Amino acid sequence: MLSPNPMAAEPTELIRALRQADSPMGLLLATRQLAEACHPGAAPSLVEVLGFNNPGAAVAAVDGLIALGEQAVEPLLANLDDHNYGARAWAVRALAGIGDVRGLELLESALACDIGPSVRRAAARGLGQLRLDALPRSEQTRLRQRCLDALLAGGGDGEWVVRYAVAVGLEQLLLGMDRAEPGHRSGLKALQELAGEPGDDTPVVRLRAGLALSRLAGGAGG
Amino acid sequence: MIAAAEPIEPAPSAGAPIDEAEALRRLRQNEDQSAQYYAAWWLGRMRSRNPEAITLLCQALGQRQPRQAEAGVEHNAVARNAARALGKLGQAEAIPHLLQALDDPDDGLREAAARSLGELRAMEAVPVLCTRLASGPDVAGAPQTASSRLQEPCEAMLEALGEIGLAEPRLLAVIESFVAHERPLIRSAACRALLQLTDDSHWGQQLLALLEHPQLQVRRAALMDLGAAGWRPALEPIRRTLAENSLKLMALRGLVENPAGPHATRLDEETTALLAVMDELL
Numbered sequence: 001m002l003s004p005n006p007m008a009a010e011p012t013e014l015i016r017a018l019r020q021a022d023s024p025m026g027l028l029l030a031t032r033q034l035a036e037a038c039h040p041g042a043a044p045s046l047v048e049v050l051g052f053n054n055p056g057a058a059v060a061a062v063d064g065l066i067a068l069g070e071q072a073v074e075p076l077l078a079n080l081d082d083h084n085y086g087a088r089a090w091a092v093r094a095l096a097g098i099g100d101v102r103g104l105e106l107l108e109s110a111l112a113c114d115i116g117p118s119v120r121r122a123a124a125r126g127l128g129q130l131r132l133d134a135l136p137r138s139e140q141t142r143l144r145q146r147c148l149d150a151l152l153a154g155g156g157d158g159e160w161v162v163r164y165a166v167a168v169g170l171e172q173l174l175l176g177m178d179r180a181e182p183g184h185r186s187g188l189k190a191l192q193e194l195a196g197e198p199g200d201d202t203p204v205v206r207l208r209a210g211l212a213l214s215r216l217a218g219g220a221g222g
Numbered sequence: 223m224i225a226a227a228e229p230i231e232p233a234p235s236a237g238a239p240i241d242e243a244e245a246l247r248r249l250r251q252n253e254d255q256s257a258q259y260y261a262a263w264w265l266g267r268m269r270s271r272n273p274e275a276i277t278l279l280c281q282a283l284g285q286r287q288p289r290q291a292e293a294g295v296e297h298n299a300v301a302r303n304a305a306r307a308l309g310k311l312g313q314a315e316a317i318p319h320l321l322q323a324l325d326d327p328d329d330g331l332r333e334a335a336a337r338s339l340g341e342l343r344a345m346e347a348v349p350v351l352c353t354r355l356a357s358g359p360d361v362a363g364a365p366q367t368a369s370s371r372l373q374e375p376c377e378a379m380l381e382a383l384g385e386i387g388l389a390e391p392r393l394l395a396v397i398e399s400f401v402a403h404e405r406p407l408i409r410s411a412a413c414r415a416l417l418q419l420t421d422d423s424h425w426g427q428q429l430l431a432l433l434e435h436p437q438l439q440v441r442r443a444a445l446m447d448l449g450a451a452g453w454r455p456a457l458e459p460i461r462r463t464l465a466e467n468s469l470k471l472m473a474l475r476g477l478v479e480n481p482a483g484p485h486a487t488r489l490d491e492e493t494t495a496l497l498a499v500m501d502e503l504l
Binding site: 028055056086093117118121122124125160161164165168202203204207208210211214 | 471479489497
């Protein structure tokens with residue numbers, strides 16, 4: 001596991017190596033090294049890599065951004081690429097992994113209206129895993145309700161993979177919720193609609209929603 | 223299988239929301255071919271149950287028009303889209319019409335018809351597909367002059383044979399000849415069909431080798447082919463290969479839903495492990 005290292009010198013050399021990479025494999029290796037430096041100064045360059053259409057490098061960049069945690073949130077939010085849904089998907093994935101509440105608005109709008117299914121699915125997953133522990137209880141409840149509303153609407157998405165991610169998001173959100181909390185029941189109902197008879201059209205979505213229900217019931221589903 | 227990085231809905235210019243009656247009206251007229259093209263796609267996408275849809279789509283298979291490269295319109299666009307839609311509607315009445323399209327001089331139409339006959343699991347198509355491919359990679363699989371396309375749409379035809387599922391020795395021999403084709407995408411399609419038809423892990427191993435190919439396009443194809451065959455030993459190699467998560471997720475959906483052999487998909491331990499890998503890729 002990487003951990004942020006703000007005291008180290010600026011990773012200028014590593015950034016230069018990244019800029020000079022002239023093959024997909026070279027880019028991947030340079031990105032890995034920059035990610036491993038775990039320096040806040042690397043964040044803007046790692047965000048840039050998300051738009052290079054190199055999935056291996058993008059995975060390494062996302063890992064690096066998640067390791068930087070809240071220090072990566074501003075660079076991610078400030079550099080969202082409106083014209084490249086591939087890059088947006090990776091950025092939303094990084095925000096989802098960081099779980100910072102500043103990303104909530106973006107996750108909501110991404111799930112509701114991004115044209116890229118990969119962006120919507122990453123947003124749905126992220127809406128289930130925001131880190132709210134440090135906030136006052138009433139604020140936590142209010143934010144969880146916002147996540148829930150977004151996920152309930154996402155359950156009607158036309159793409160199976162987004163509905164799959166909604167099932168995953170709902171599972172995580174409900175696991176962190178008190179059963180007495182107002183949204184708990186509507187979250188369970190949405191999962192039952194995906195899992196039950198007839199349930200979702202796509203078998204893997206039905207299975208995933210069923211797994212979520214068994215976990216929420218305290219079953220041994222995994 | 224040709225794999226796009228992400229299935230974004232096609233948005234033809236006539237792409238405003240329409241209903242079934244409107245789609246049928248657009249397909250019935252024949253002055254505006256782009257409206258027919260969109261209507262054919264729409265009826266397939268929406269899995270229309272209207273009997274008139276089948277009739278009109280079968281008629282549309284006979285429609286011909288030149289390619290308009292500048293407008294992005296393919297050769298015989300309406301007929302090709304009609305062939306694609308007929309595969310999605312799941313109605314056996316379409317089979318004789320699609321079989322006829324399999325003898326059309328337009329290889330793009332033969333390609334669409336072959337895929338749809340595969341989706342319809344049309345046993346009747348096996349002899350024609352087998353005959354078209356029998357000359358092997360050097361003839362059926364040779365490139366056309368001045369084009370990157372092959373004499374026969376081999377990939378679609380091989381995939382259709384795998385979907386249809388008739389494992390007859392002569393047929394297997396024809397498919398096996400394509401395992402040596404010079405193009406990795408054709409090799410991938412042949413291995414996929416053989417894996418589906420014989421359940422022999424040798425072909426799965428060949429697909430795993432393609433999953434390590436230096437070209438992204440080949441890795442994508444191998445992902446889709448492993449998913450179509452539902453070959454579960456591919457789980458870890460799929461997780462590791464360098465490709466878009468969207469495609470890995472599609473492949474893993476295939477591993478969950480189409481496992482080779484008699485495993486009905488239930489929430490057992492193996493399936494739960496597959497779902498855990500999918501969760502990580504979201």
